[in-house]
Structures are given as C-alpha cells and as structure tokens.
Amino acid sequence: MLPIYLLEDDDVQRKNYIEFINNSIMINDAHMKLVLATATTEELFSSCVAPEKGIFFLDMEIGDNNTAGLEAAERIKKEVPLAQIVFITTHDELSLVTLERRIAPLDFILKNKGIDSIKKSINNDIALAQNYYDNFAHHSQNLFNYRIGSRFFNVLMNDVIMLFTETTAPGQVTLITKNQRSSFSGSLSSIESVYQNLFRCDRSYLVNLENAVTYDSHSRILTFIDNSTCKVSFRKGRELLEKFEDRNVKKQKTGPHNK
Template sequence: MFPIYLLEDNDIQRQKYAEFIKNGILINDANLELKSITGTVEDFLQDYVPQEQGLYFLDMEIQSNKLAGLNIAERIRKDTPLAQIVFITTHDELSLTTLERKIAPMDYILKDKGLDEIKHRITDDIETAQNNLHRYSHSSKNLLDYKIGSRYFSILMDDIIMLYTQKDVPGRIFIVSKNQLAEFNGSLNTFEINYPSLFRCNRSYLVNLENATTYDSHTRTLSFIDESTCEVSFRKNKELIKLLSNKKNV
C-alpha cells in the first residue's frame, strides 16, 4: 500500500476531507491508504516518513502561516521527487509560487468551489495517483507488477521464483515468490517482453534464474530455492546452460 497524507488545520474540513479520501480509495479500489491525518506542521512531520511514492493533500495556510503547506510541499519534493502533491487552499494567488519553487503539484483545489467540487476532485486525484503509481512500478526494474480486478500489486523482482500457466486454466497466470502465491488473468508473453531478466524455460514457464539452485541438463530439470522444479524445453537447453555458465563466471 502507498501512503496518503492529509494536512488541514480546520477540524471540520479535515474530517470532511478524510471522509472524501477514504471514499475515493473505495471508489477507485486504489492500492492506497490514508496513513496520516494532521492539523499542525509538527504533527505532520512526526508522522512523515519519506517513501519512494506517496500522495499528499495539503492545506496551504496552517495556523495563520500562509506558506506552511508550501514549505512542507517543498520538503516533500526534495525528499521524494516522485511524490504526488495536491493543494486544497483558499490562496489562488499562490499557484504561481508553486511553479517558482518547482513543486509541480498534481492538482490545486480552491476551497471556495464548495465541498461537492472538492470531493469530486479528490476522487479524481486518487484515480490519477493510482494510475501514476502503476506506471511507475511497471517501469521499475526492481518490481514486477500485476493486476487483479482494478487493483495493482507489486512484488520485488528478487523475490520472484516463477510465473507459469496451466492448460486446464487458459488465460490465468500463477506466480510463485519467496513469500506468496497469486493468480491473475494475463499473458505470459507480455511478461516475457516487459521483464527480459526472466527466462522462458518453455511455453508454460517464465523463471527467475537468480533463485535457481541446480540444473540437470540430461533430464533438463531446473530446480529452485523453494524446491520446486520445471522442465526446460529442448530448444532452450543450450541457451540456459550458457546463461548459467556466464552467471558462475561473474
């Protein structure tokens, strides 16, 4: 789950925005959680943990400090270049300041537009954030991502053992990692193209050789750290022997 932070010093508005965010997560079935709801800069910084990704809803003016939210956003941007920042504010005149400080907010919501508009924009922003998170994780070499329904999941590539299909369950991919098992709709060909570090043993198996333990070239049986095995096709045998030989020489 990726975190959402909310900073708003008005108690009533903070409660409403938190409600809108929770509803937006449910509506979008987003892989996000509302991790922090705070009303002061001090409380925000106490909760704040820089991560590779996150979504931040920030009021611009906090406790009569007109630039408090802006200063927080500037820090977030330095800590987390890929953070997605949304301002909810009465200060439309400060929108240019966000450009000058290179904060690049995802959205700039004006409070005087009313609660219905704010709710709509928050829901849309959560959808946008979810899509951005998916694109980022998909392009990362360290993560393998997959989708179940409308939800996206990611697994560290180091943890992947294999992906495979079964003839009696067409269109389904089964994934085995060090810590979990999962299944979802998809095409093994697509994963082979998108994740070239994985090796195609045969028509039904795509494996992570980093988690392979032994290979018997006579029986063409490849074994893995979880004691699972898969058969390597005859035409892939020489390619695999070469890859494993190069791996030993590294």
C-alpha cells in the first residue's frame, strides 16, 4: 500500500483535495491510501515515520512562510528515498527553485488555474505515480534495498539468505546474506509488503527460499546454504513445505538435462 500525504493549511482547499485524492484512488484502482491530511509541517513529519516511499501533495505556502512546502520537500527527499513530490501552489515563480534545489517534483499544480484543473492534475499524478511504483516494484525484486542512517545500500536478492528481528533489539532488523551481516532500523512487516518473494516462516523471520537447502518438517528447522538455520512456526510449516517442494520441482525441470 502506497501512502499519500497532504499538506495544505486552507481548510476548504484541504477538504477539496482530500475528496479529489480519494476519488482518484478509486478511479485508478490504485493500491494507495491517504494516510494524512494536515495543515502543519510539524504534524506531517511527526506522522511520517521513516517510510521508504510515498506521494506528498504539498502546498508551497504555509502560514506566513512562502517556502514552507519547498523546505518540507527538501527534507522529504533526504528521508524518503522513493518519494514523489507534487506541489500545489500559487507561487509559479518558485518552479525554477525546485530545479535549482534538485527536488525534481512529479508535478507543479497552480491553484489559479481553477478547481477543475487541480482535480484533473491530481488524478493524472496518482495514475502516473501508480505506474512508476508498479514498474519499480517489478525491477526491484532483483535487489534488496535498505538504509543505515543517511546512507542507502542494496544487495542482490539472490544473495539474501534471511532477515530477522530479536526481542532484545526492538525496531532493528538483521540482514544475513552470502557475504555480509547488517542491521538497520525497520520492521519485517514493511519489508514483507515490498519484497513479496521473501517468505515469512515465523513472526521473527523472513527468508529467501532460493537459498534454503533442507527443511525438516518434524523439527520444523529450515537450513540454508551457509549452514545457518531458523525455526518455522507450526502455522507456516505446511505452506513452507509446499513452497519448498514446488521450488525443487521447478529446479529439476530447468536442470541441465532439460536444456
């Protein structure tokens, strides 16, 4: 689910944009949700907690600050790697500033063009963003991306063995690959929603079955190519066994003797 955030301090305009956004989600059958519509940048950033992606509709002028939306966009670009920014503003003279500051907005909607034009632009932007994220999701399945502090990293999905969490380190995810071990802030649920090729074998583990070698259904222990192991929950045992057997059948069909 792709989150949408709206920053607009005019109550009437904010109400209109909420309606336009929700209608556009329905019209485009978009896998999105408007999670926040606020009048302040403070509430925007207090509610927007470390997302990896999102669409941000930002009024450029908030209160007496003519560039509040611009300043918010700069921070969003640093903190949300896959953010799409849409400005809704009367300040067309600031469009060049967005280029100078390398914000690269998805769109720059001018309020003085009228409510119907704004409605059409919001609908088009949601459709465009949906297409962008669909394409990204397709290509990103070959890479696993994560962030430590302000630095972004990616590894080949083929190298990923497992990700897990520990009760002694809440909010931290440990990544095990063929060549490295890393820890970063996050949750398995959010990772699972993005990387659907990973399998949730237990509430504390996400695994790459392509790098699993054996599964003991009696002890419910899954073993990987690096000899690491993890426990499989009773509830997930049957599903994992079916996936594991399907994977082995596919490998046999694509083996050298079948080429």
